[in-house]
Every structure is written in C-alpha cells, then in structure tokens.
Amino acid sequence: MRSAFYISDGTAITAETFGHATLSLFPVEFKHITIPFVETVEKAREVKSQLEQAASFSHEKPIVFLTFVNPELSEIIQSSNAICYDFISTFSAQIQRELNVEPVPKVHRTHSIHEQSYDYRIAAVNYALANDDGANIKDYDQADVVLVGVSRSGKTPTSLYLALQYGIKAANYPFTPDDLESGELPRCLQPYKDKLFGLTIEPQRLAAIRNERMANSRYASLRQCRIEIREVEMLYKRFKIPHFNSTHHSVEEISAKIMAESGLQRRKY
Amino acid sequence: MRSAFYISDGTAITAETFGHATLSLFPVEFKHITIPFVETVEKAREVKSQLEQAASFSHEKPIVFLTFVNPELSEIIQSSNAICYDFISTFSAQIQRELNVEPVPKVHRTHSIHEQSYDYRIAAVNYALANDDGANIKDYDQADVVLVGVSRSGKTPTSLYLALQYGIKAANYPFTPDDLESGELPRCLQPYKDKLFGLTIEPQRLAAIRNERMANSRYASLRQCRIEIREVEMLYKRFKIPHFNSTHHSVEEISAKIMAESGLQRRKY
Numbered sequence: 001m002r003s004a005f006y007i008s009d010g011t012a013i014t015a016e017t018f019g020h021a022t023l024s025l026f027p028v029e030f031k032h033i034t035i036p037f038v039e040t041v042e043k044a045r046e047v048k049s050q051l052e053q054a055a056s057f058s059h060e061k062p063i064v065f066l067t068f069v070n071p072e073l074s075e076i077i078q079s080s081n082a083i084c085y086d087f088i089s090t091f092s093a094q095i096q097r098e099l100n101v102e103p104v105p106k107v108h109r110t111h112s113i114h115e116q117s118y119d120y121r122i123a124a125v126n127y128a129l130a131n132d133d134g135a136n137i138k139d140y141d142q143a144d145v146v147l148v149g150v151s152r153s154g155k156t157p158t159s160l161y162l163a164l165q166y167g168i169k170a171a172n173y174p175f176t177p178d179d180l181e182s183g184e185l186p187r188c189l190q191p192y193k194d195k196l197f198g199l200t201i202e203p204q205r206l207a208a209i210r211n212e213r214m215a216n217s218r219y220a221s222l223r224q225c226r227i228e229i230r231e232v233e234m235l236y237k238r239f240k241i242p243h244f245n246s247t248h249h250s251v252e253e254i255s256a257k258i259m260a261e262s263g264l265q266r267r268k269y
Numbered sequence: 270m271r272s273a274f275y276i277s278d279g280t281a282i283t284a285e286t287f288g289h290a291t292l293s294l295f296p297v298e299f300k301h302i303t304i305p306f307v308e309t310v311e312k313a314r315e316v317k318s319q320l321e322q323a324a325s326f327s328h329e330k331p332i333v334f335l336t337f338v339n340p341e342l343s344e345i346i347q348s349s350n351a352i353c354y355d356f357i358s359t360f361s362a363q364i365q366r367e368l369n370v371e372p373v374p375k376v377h378r379t380h381s382i383h384e385q386s387y388d389y390r391i392a393a394v395n396y397a398l399a400n401d402d403g404a405n406i407k408d409y410d411q412a413d414v415v416l417v418g419v420s421r422s423g424k425t426p427t428s429l430y431l432a433l434q435y436g437i438k439a440a441n442y443p444f445t446p447d448d449l450e451s452g453e454l455p456r457c458l459q460p461y462k463d464k465l466f467g468l469t470i471e472p473q474r475l476a477a478i479r480n481e482r483m484a485n486s487r488y489a490s491l492r493q494c495r496i497e498i499r500e501v502e503m504l505y506k507r508f509k510i511p512h513f514n515s516t517h518h519s520v521e522e523i524s525a526k527i528m529a530e531s532g533l534q535r536r537k538y
Contacts, residue, residue, distance in 0.1 A: 011525035013434075014290055016535075021283055021336075022360050025372040034535075036525045063364070067290075083367055085360055091291045095332070098352050103294040111521035118519055125426045132398075157394045160429055164520070165282075250387055251433070252380035256280035256305045266285075266303075 003054045003062040004030040007047060007077055009070050011111045012036040018087055019065030030063070038068075044076040051080040069105070117167050117267045124163035124170075124267075131171035132156055137188040140171055144264055146192055147172040149199035150180075150228045151219075152209045154246040154254060158199070161251045166259060167267030177224075180231035185239055197258050198236045198243030203229050205247050272323045272331040273299040276316060276346055278339050280380045281305040287356055288334030299332070307337075313345040320349040338374070386436045386536045393432035393439075393536075400440035401425055406457040409440055413533055415461055416441040418468035419449070419497045420488075421478045423515040423523060427468070430520045435528060436536030446493075449500035454508055466527050467505045467512030472498050474516045 004023055006015040012034050023030060033054075038044050054062045064084045068074035078084045092103050112118070130136055131143070133156065140146055145162070147155045147170055155172035162168040179186050189196060203225040210220035218224055236243040244257050259266065273292055275284040281303050292299060302323075307313050323331045333353040337343035347353045361372050381387070399405055400412070402425065409415055414431070416424045416439055424441035431437040448455050458465060472494040479489035487493055505512040513526050528535065 011521050013521055013525060014286065017283065018287055018356075022357055022364060025357075025361050026364065026368055026370050027373050028368055028370055034528070036529055063367070085363070087287075087356060087360060088291055088294070090359070091354055091356060092294050094354070095291060095295065098332070099295055099297055101295050101297055104296050111519055111525075113517060113519040113522070115519070122426055122520070125429065129401075129425065156398065157391055157433070160394065161433060164426070164430060164433060248382060250380055250382040250384070251391070252280050252282055253382070256282060256380075259303070260305055 001029055001031045002058055002060045004032050005051065005054075005062055005064045005066075005082070006032070006034045007038055007064060007066045008036055009039050009068050009073055010036065012067070013111055014088075015065045015067045019063075019085070022065075023063070038073060038077070039070075041073065041076065044073045048076055048080045051077070051082045055081045120267050121164065121167040124167050125160065127169045127171070128159040128163040132159065134173045136171075137173070140188070140192045140195065142169060143171040143192070143195055144169045145197050145258060145262055146170070146189065146195045147199060147258075148175060148189070148196050148241070149201075150175055150206070150225075150232050152206060152213065153199040153201045154251070155199055157251045158246075158254050158258070161255045162258065165252075165266075166255065166264070168259070168264055175228075175232055175235070177228060180228055180235065183231075183235065183238070185235070193239065193241075196239075196241045197262060198232070198241045199246050199254070200229060200233055200236070200243055201245065202247040270298055270300045271327055271329045273301050274320065274323075274331055274333045274335075274351070275301070275303045276307055276333060276335045277305055278308050278337050278342055279305065281336070282380055283357075284334045284336045288332075288354070291334075292332070307342060307346070308339075310342065310345065313342045317345055317349045320346070320351045324350045389536050390433065390436040393436050394429065396438045396440070397428040397432040401428060403442045405440075406442070409457070409461045409464070411438060412440040412461070412464055413438045414466050414527060414531055415439070415458065415464045416468060416527075417444060417458070417465050417510070418470075419444055419475070419494075419501050421475060421482065422468040422470045423520070424468055426520045427515075427523050427527070430524045431527065434521075434535075435524065435533070437528070437533055444497075444501055444504070446497060449497055449504065452500075452504065452507070454504070462508065462510075465508075465510045466531060467501070467510045468515050468523070469498060469502055469505070469512055470514065471516040 006012045006019050008015050035047055038047055051062055062082045064082045066077055066086050067088050149155050151174045159170040159172045162170040206225040207222045214220050242261050246254050275281045275288050277284050307316055320331055331351045333351045335346055335355050336357050418424050420443045428439040428441045431439040475494040476491045483489050511530050515523050
C-alpha cells in the first residue's frame with residue numbers, strides 16, 4: 001500500500017486536515033503516517049530516511065503533505081525520494097504576487113498558545129463545561145449564545161465545539177417536560193431571549209439516542225420523544241427562536257449554521 | 270480594508286482554516302467573511318453579487334478561498350470579479366496526474382455526520398465528559414489514554430480536544446495532594462499503567478491559573494504548587510510514565526504530542 005505522510009515542525013494538524021481532505025477524493029487506499037514536531041536538522045534527516053525506506057518498501061514514492069515554518073528543514077524533506085506537496089507555500093507565492101507584499105516569516109504557529117485567541121478559547125471551554133446542561137443558570141450574561149433543546153438533542157458536543165474551534169462561549173439549557181408543558185420560556189432564559197438558539201431532532205433519532213442511555217424507559221419512548229419535539233418546536237415558533245434540525249448534521253455543520261445565523265464572529269481560526 | 274471570503278457548499282471550515290493560515294503570513298489586515306452552505310444556484314448568484322459589491326466598495330478585488338463539492342456552484346463564484354483560490358482542486362489535479370486515478374465526486378463531505386468516524390467521535394466526547402476529573406474510575410478499560418496530572422494542569426481541555434478532533438477516548442484523573450504524598454500510583458490507575466500520560470506545568474503558571482479559580486487559597490499558593498509539581502514529576506519518573514510540560518503549549522500541541530508519543534491512531538481527519 002502506498003504511504004501518505006503528514007509532516008511538520010508544528011503539530012502537523014493543518015497538513016493532516018488538508019492532505020486527507022484532498023486524498024479522500026481518490027478511490028485509493030493509503031497508509032497514513034503523521035510526523036509532528038520535526039524541529040531539528042537531525043530529526044529532518046531521520047524523516048528523510050524513513051521516507052526513502054517507505055519508497056523502497058512499497059516500490060512507490062510516498063505522497064507527502066508538509067507545512068514548515070523553518071525553510072531549511074522543509075528543504076531536507078523535499079530533497080527526499082517522495083512526492084511533496086507544500087500547499088501553504090504554493091498559495092502564499094500566488095498571494096504574494098496578488099498583494100504585492102512579502103510574506104513575513106511566522107514566529108507564532110497556527111496551533112500555538114501564542115495565538116491572541118488562545119486564553120479566550122480555553123476560557124470558553126471552561127465556560128461551556130460550567131454552563132452545560134443547565135448546571136448553572138446565573139452566568140448567561142457572559143454567554144455569546146445559549147443553546148436550548150430537549151435532552152440529548154446535541155447541545156453539549158456543539159457547545160464544546162463552538163468553544164474549542166471558534167472561541168465562542170456557549171451555555172446550554174435542556175428543556176424539561178415541565179418547561180415544555182407550560183408553553184412559556186423558563187424564567188432564567190427570559191432576559192436572554194436574543195441569545196437563544198434552538199436545536200431540534202427527529203423523534204425516531206432522539207428515541208434511539210435516549211435508548212442508548214436509558215433503555216426501555218419512558219424518557220426514551222418514541223411517544224415521549226414525539227410529545228417533547230412537538231412542544232419544543234411550538235415554543236421556537238411562538239418565541240421566534242432561530243432553530244436547526246440536527247438529525248442529519250454533524251457538530252461542525254450545526255456549529256457553522258449557528259455562527260452564520262447568529263452573526264457571531266469566530267475568535268480563532 | 271480588503272475583504273477575504275471563505276465560501277463553501279459545506280461548513281466552510283476547511284476554507285477558513287486553510288485560507289486564514291495562508292493569509293496570516295502577510296502583514297496585511299483583512300475583513301474576514303465566512304459564507305457556508307451555498308447549496309443552490311440562487312444562493313451562489315447572491316454571493317457573486319456580494320463579492321462584486323465588496324470589490325467596488327474597497328476598490329480592490331476580494332480574496333476568496335473556496336471549497337465546493339458541486340462544480341456548477343463553484344463556477345458561479347469563480348466567475349465573480351474576485352481573486353479565487355480553490356486549493357483542493359488545484360492539488361487534486363496534481364495528485365490525479367501522480368496517481369493516474371480519476372477523483373470520485375465526493376458524496377460525503379469532510380465535516381459530515383456520514384463520515385465513518387462520526388458516531389465514534391461523539392461517543393468519545395461523551396466518554397471524556399463522563400470520565401473527566403476522576404468523576405468515574407470504573408471505565409478506564411475503555412480508554413485509549415488516561416491523562417494524569419495535578420489539578421489545573423490542562424487535562425480537561427486536552428481530553429475534549431482528543432475526542433472531538435481525533436476520536437480518541439481520553440479519561441483524566443487529577444492527582445490529589447494525598448495521592449502524591451504516598452508516592453504510589455492510586456489503586457484505580459494501577460491496572461492501566463500503560464495507558465497513562467502525564468502532564469506537568471511550571472509552578473508559577475499553575476499558581477496563576479489556580480488563583481483565577483480560588484484566589485489567595487492554600488491550593489493556589491506558589492509553595493503548594495511547587496510541592497505538587499515536584500512530587501508529580503517524581504511519580505512520572507518512578508513509574509516511567511511518559512509526560513509533557515504543558516506550560517508553553519496549546520491543547521493542539523499537547524494533543525499532537527500525546528498522539529505521537531503514545532502511537533495512537535486518529536479515528537477522524
């Protein structure tokens with residue numbers, strides 16, 4: 001099997017993400033190998049011999065996706081018997097011509113603690129944990145968004161993704177059957193109506209998820225799920241709460257939708 | 270100010286990540302605008318006029334990073350009065366020549382619920398939450414890795430990042446001062462010695478983080494932090510637990526280090 005390498009003097013996360021997105025277009029199986037933190041000439045030379053072993057082992061040159069801050073190390077890798085794609089350099093050369101501005105060697109990498117937004121992002125993770133599942137209803141004034149929905153409609157993973165990936169402070173509040181039956185917004189949410197974003201989900205899918213947690217319970221019954229979903233959707237309409245059906249969507253898709261619809265600005269790229 | 274657009278018929282997360290990594294090499298300020306879910310010809314034409322307005326407003330063509338599954342929509346965007354970079358297509362053409370294989374139009378996008386690993390990844394998030402901070406010590410047999418360290422050394426955000434980004438099940442256990450004083454591994458960890466990965470941190474930084482949580486407490490005092498860090502590092506040495514100093518590193522860097530040193534394979538790209 002042909003090898004695909006993701007190599008960097010940083011985390012190699014950008015190389016992995018981009019390389020895998022591109023390779024997955026082809027119906028070809030690869031052996032994937034990630035080598036992060038190639039920060040010395042010695043280590044780069046070791047990687048070069050690893051690439052050459054891979055080439056002679058599979059009789060095909062490995063495909064290499066690389067991102068390096070240090071050009072000397074990048075050159076060592078690119079002198080290997082391998083097909084190397086340095087996509088950031090390729091595009092930065094094009095952009096340089098367009099902007100007519102020289103790129104500045106990056107001191108701070110893409111996934112570093114020195115990014116401006118880093119502390120904010122970690123604070124957002126801690127906020128999401130402290131304000132998960134209605135655990136704390138006193139700090140909604142600090143929220144960028146308050147996700148609402150019935151139990152197990154996808155609020156928690158979405159809150160965490162919004163925090164880690166976008167630096168957005170997302171609290172989440174689960175509507176109980178009692179909340180729903182009243183047809184009113186719970187009092188703790190009323191002052192924050194403009195921050196609310198609702199999730200909904202198909203009753204069948206909700207019942208399946210709840211059954212994994214509490215099999216054969218009333219909570220997990222299709223009947224109960226149907227009632228809760230009907231009531232929550234009525235609530236969204238009545239109070240004009242923007243909402244999204246999460247049934248067929250990933251946390252990334254739900255989060256991107258929330259960002260786009262709420263007009264929130266990401267604090268980290 | 271010149272505009273940079275990130276446009277996709279999916280979440281636009283790949284376009285944002287890659288575009289921002291590339292633009293940040295240049296000492297130029299941009300106005301960043303993300304437009305996800307451009308899924309119809311109508312919507313694509315709206316975006317095209319938005320781009321043309323941006324061009325006439327700033328007297329400079331906007332820079333556009335785009336990723337589209339649907340080529341018809343991509344062409345509408347690329348016919349705008351803008352500088353468009355379609356980096357996946359650029360590289361897939363090169364890789365096609367190298368592999369001599371035609372790319373297959375992607376049915377499932379990069380950030381979709383249909384990815385093989387999606388359910389696993391959400392299960393990993395739920396696992397991380399249920400096994401956070403020593404909350405549950407009975408399910409370590411299911412862990413891919415058990416992060417250990419003193420309170421506030423970075424275990425929780427790292428566990429969540431490993432789950433969301435790599436699909437890795439990470440539990441985390443905080444050593445108490447009593448655990449450390451004994452000089453032994455807590456009994457609940459002993460059967461899982463091979464899964465342990467330790468975090469450590471400089472005492473000054475630890476004291477600063479703890480002070481934010483509990484100002485002027487014994488817990489946050491530099492003296493207490495120094496004692497705990499000295500003892501935890503002795504424990505790592507005594508039991509040969511791989512470990513990493515998180516002081517100057519982001520969750521992405523810590524996670525990439527853990528993946529590389531433990532030989533774990535990511536379950537999601």
